[in-house]
Amino acid sequence: MYWSLIIYAGVITFVTRFSMIFLLKKDILNDRAKKILSFVPAAIFPAIIFPPIFLDSAGSLDLEGNPQILATIFAIIVGYFSKNIIATIFSGLISYWILIFLFNF
């Protein structure tokens, strides 16, 4: 590993974060662009959420007897009704532990 590689990677990462904040001026975006951008969390987070849940460590689809899918469904139900971030995270984690430790999923 070289420090130069780390610094290049750091610069690239910083540019991804800084570019739009630096370039876009206030009110440059019209209402329609703002509307589309309001979907950014919904467009990005599932791409982080889905693969580790549905794919096994070898990267193939794992749908049968997958405790993470069941725990995620439970967390979605809790999240839907409670609208509470902490309740959603812990209901998913605790139901996952119950499934793997008590029911040996």
Added chain:
Amino acid sequence: MNNKLKTLVKGIIDVSPLMIPVIPFGIIYGVIGMDLGIGPYMTLGLSIIIFGGASQIVLLQLFSGGASSLVILSSVGAVNARHVLYGAVLSEHLSTLKLSWKIILSYVMTDQAFAVSNNYFKKNNKDKNYHYHLLGSGFTCWSIWQISTILGIVLGSVVPEELGLSFTISLTFLALLISDFRKFKNIIIMLVSGIVATIGYNTIPFKAYIIVAALSALIVAVLLTLTDSKKR
């Protein structure tokens, strides 16, 4: 408590529950760095200079696999490309700040800090010191990431793998979307993003599946809102 400090503390509090998986993730990262033999200084150096968990692990994996610098840097760029969209969303609120503020806030902008501070900005547009919220949430992420990296370097794998704490990464991002569950369009967009990412995980090069999935979902968002305006 003055208003700036209040907003800063609010940012720290809002992001705190999302730090639960960051700690084991940072420890895992520290352990991987040591296992690959790059030493404690470079392992921590990556966390400070890049400050992006997934991209750091991708960088280490590719480096240990003997990938060329060009492939490594392209992959880091692809994994972090989602920040460009976060920046576009936040620019509306941050564009009037001084350059020094923009630089500092860009450096600490992570998924979690973006999510909670973007919500705060939308709800509190009268707060003059709103940017202190992102400062608080961002530096909380930063501190937790550095501390957990050091824990991984010093202690090794102290978190038992059986606890499945990597699953909490998915759960925290899921928790960030709870307000979207009630909106039909958002559900469609979420499904498109998730399905494209799952299919693309192994097939899209340079680990670019996240940004490809996000752009696919945004194209669907454009189409869905197109019919919106026609109805009006």
